[in-house]
Amino acid sequence: MKTDIILAGVGGQGILSIAAVIGLAAVKEDLYIKQSEIHGMSQQGGEVYSHLRLSDRPIHSDMIPKGQGDLILGVEPLESLRYLPYLKKEGWLVTNTSPYENIDNYPDPGQLFEEIRKLPHHLLVDAAALAREAGSARAANMVMLGAAEPFIQVSDDHLIAAIRELFARKGEKVVETNIKAFKAGKAAAERVG
Amino acid sequence: MEEKLFLLGDEAVAQAALDAGVSGCYAYPGTPSTEIMEYVQASRQAAGSGVVREWSANEKTAMEAALGMSYAGRRAMVCMKHVGLNVAADTFMNAAITGVNGGLVVVVADDPSMHSSQNEQDSRYYGHFAQIPVLEPSDQQEAYNMVREAFDLSERYGVPVLLRLVTRLSHSRTGIRRQPPREQNPLRLPSDPKQFVLLPSIARRRYRQLLADRPKFMEESEREDGHNSYTRHEGARRGILACGLAYNYLMENFPGGVPYHVLKVSFYPLPDKLVRQLFADSDEIIVLEEGYPFAEEMLLGVPPRTEPVIRGRLDGTLPRDGELDPWLVGKALGLDLEDPEETPGLAVPRPPSFCPGCGHIDVYKALNVAMEKYGAGRVFSDIGCYTMGALPPYNAINSCVDMGASITMAVGAADAGLVPSVAVIGDSTLTHSGMTGLLDAVNKKSPVTIIISDNDVTAMTGGQLPAGLGKIEQICLGVGVEKEHLHTIVPLRKHHEENVKIMEEELAYEGVSVIVARRECVRVAAARKKNKNR
Known part of the structure; x- marks a missing residue:
């Protein structure tokens, strides 16, 4: 078993929280894991990504080799496209549809979706709406984690336990909102799948 | 299974220093090294054992304080990004001459590809310049283990030891196995009260001592159970010299085993004997290293050797600048890898920007x-x-x-x-x-x-x-x-x-x-x- 995931978004969108949840869950399952993160300058509203590698055998490279990623998980549609060089031909692109427009030359979102639909395996999720329904627009990242659940070979129980662990210090309400968001994302993915 | 910690490379270094009985951690923040000190500052273990862990005004004051702690017999670690070592270079170069009393480990995180930096200078040159041992881990577990050893080495030979990290190792998280913690050193003055007085007459004596110890560093470099290892592949004509993180990119491309001779380097000075053996066994050697062509230039020599053929960043086998990745390494080794998809033109760059309201x-x-x-x-x-x-x-x-x-x-x-x-x-x-x-x-x-x-x-x-x-x-x-x-x-x-x-x-x-x-x-x-x- 080996799963290579590229997480993509903009600094501040909670990419590293998604990575941390999957990481914590994977550790509970005794999987080998490597999770490469971007810190520093790009975190200030710039492009941010994380490479997450899970395997039942030791992993060598921290970076996913180009053309070998199983899944791009985007919290932002433009950012999800940026990392296509890392996706394998039969890989999946799963992304939130809400654009984060903090640059002047942000492309027409319609064109972005058209580009995404060219891929053989893609899934567009309105994570912003689902997150609001769950109780907080900030939980869009957990909606996307839920939407990616079918592609990640880590059990739900462990993922939910990891969400609890990660958000515990922010109080029970935040924990519940994030779990609700996760479940909403998962349901959305299952409807399509 | 024993419990593993899920840590960034930087955090593994920090935890290792705490487990090695460090008494003081000194640093100025700088990507990709910042998380080392942040981990020590947040650590209950550090609080419980009274480890000194405030930010310093700059890298030079940090290194001087660390040297002072070493003078007093205790173990000290100083952490910075690559360009921070320029600031601390005066102390660094002279600390190689004074030598240490308590173990002194200098951790420098390089930033090839300049993700958050103004250059991509390679700190291995500084280690070479100061003529002290340099350790370069290939993964986070090795980083943990090496910090423990670096303190021991530093005390065994009485010199500072440089640990070189790179961004991808510093900022990648994985499971880490700990070793049992060691007690801190007691306060103990240097046996020679003049050791740290670099008046010319004493400095000359100290420098000769450093030079006299060079063969011992080479013995460490060539040790059978050490960090440099040579694996011969029967029948192969090609050899690979893979330094630090690059070794992982090599292994990634050959899940079933590398069909070449491989010299894995994680300790400098380069191991003479093992390099000689690699030369004898190979018609062609490809050097894989993150940063500048440090080892490649040494292998080439002056005038550049033609047998065996040395390939790497200097002859265009690999790009001259920027960080390596598994794909680049695979291509350089001639693997039949498909060209990756290109990023669609629509995905325009999104540079960092001021926070709203800044x-x-x-x-x-x-x-x-x-x-x-x-x-x-x-x-x-x-x-x-x-x-x-x-x-x-x-x-x-x-x-x-x-x-x-x-x-x-x-x-x-x-x-x-x-x-x-x-x-x-x-x-x-x-x-x-x-x-x-x-x-x-x-x-x-x-x-x-x-x-x-x-x-x-x-x-x-x-x-x-x-x-x-x-x-x-x-x-x-x-x-x-x-x-x-x-x-x-x-x-x-x-x-x-x-x-x-x-x-x-x-x-x-x-x-x-x-x-x-x-x-x-x-x-x-x-x-x-x-x-x-x-």
Whole structure:
């Protein structure tokens, strides 16, 4: 078993929280894991990504080799496209549809979706709406984690336990909102799948 | 299964130092090294054992304090990014001559591809320059293990030991197995009271000692159970020399085993014997290393050797600059890898930008207006969030070179006749390396206007406590800035007109003016509010 995931978004969108949840869950399952993160300058509203590698055998490279990623998980549609060089031909692109427009030359979102639909395996999720329904627009990242659940070979129980662990210090309400968001994302993915 | 910690490479280094009985950790924040100190600061283990762990004003003061702790017999670690070692280089080079008493480990995180840096210098050259042992882990577990050993090595040979990290290792998280913790050293003076007195007569003796120890470092490098290992592949004509992280990229490409001779290097000086063996077994050697072609140049020699053929970054087998990745390494080894998809043109770059509401924005808006009558090209800046003032729509600054260079470059430009010249520097950068330059400016009454864009925090690296908190005006006055030409303003839209006016007046003054533009970092303010409400 080996799963290579590229997480993509903009600094501040909670990419590293998604990575941390999957990481914590994977550790509970005794999987080998490597999770490469971007810190520093790009975190200030710039492009941010994380490479997450899970395997039942030791992993060598921290970076996913180009053309070998199983899944791009985007919290932002433009950012999800940026990392296509890392996706394998039969890989999946799963992304939130809400654009984060903090640059002047942000492309027409319609064109972005058209580009995404060219891929053989893609899934567009309105994570912003689902997150609001769950109780907080900030939980869009957990909606996307839920939407990616079918592609990640880590059990739900462990993922939910990891969400609890990660958000515990922010109080029970935040924990519940994030779990609700996760479940909403998962349901959305299952409807399509 | 034994419990593993899920740690960044940086955090593994920090945990290892704590487990190795470190008594003091010294650092100045800098990507990709910052998380080492942050981990030590957050650690209950460190709190419980009283490990010293405050940020230093800069990398040089950090290294000097670490050397002082080593003098007193205790173990010390000092951490910085690659360019930080330039700042600390004076101490670093001389610490190789004084030697150590308690173990001293210098951790330097290089940033190939310049993700968050102004260059991609390779710290292995510094280790070579100082003639001390350098350890370069290939993964996070090795980093953990090596810190433990680095302290032992440092005490065994009485020299500082350099641990070289790179961004991808520092900022990647994985499961780490710990070793049982070791007690801290007791306070113990050096047996030779003159060891650290580098008067020429003593320095010559100390230097000869360092040179005499070189063969011992080579023995370490060639040790069978050490960090350099040679694996011969029967029948192969090609050899690979893989340093540090690059070894993992090699292994990634050959899940079933590498069909070449492989010399894995994680300890420098390079192992003479093993390199000789690699030469004897191979017609062609490919050197894989992150950073500069350090090992490749050594293997090539002068004049460049032709047998075996040495390939790597110098002959174009690999790119001359930028970090490696598994795909580049696979291609260099001639594997039949498909060209990856290209990023669609629609996915335009998204550079970092100021946070909405950031005080630096108001500083630049006011400065741009105040500078209108003088024209562009007069604003020297420095390293921090405010460097983004170089980007549109502000296009407000004309330099960013090293920590503190804004003030001194403005002084030099004013010397050349560019009057007025302006410096924009942050509070943390000022206390890092700007204060001495300010003193130069005051002493020569240089016609410069210095704007200290003070957000009460070291923001770019994530919000560390700055050394000059609450002391900026006192520092300026203490250095000799005239009271009448020291102003404190609040960079807010509602103060725009008066801020422009103050800047215009001071730009017209033919002497040193300092304008402290102070408003708390919006991210820090938000975090503080959130903590209060909890």
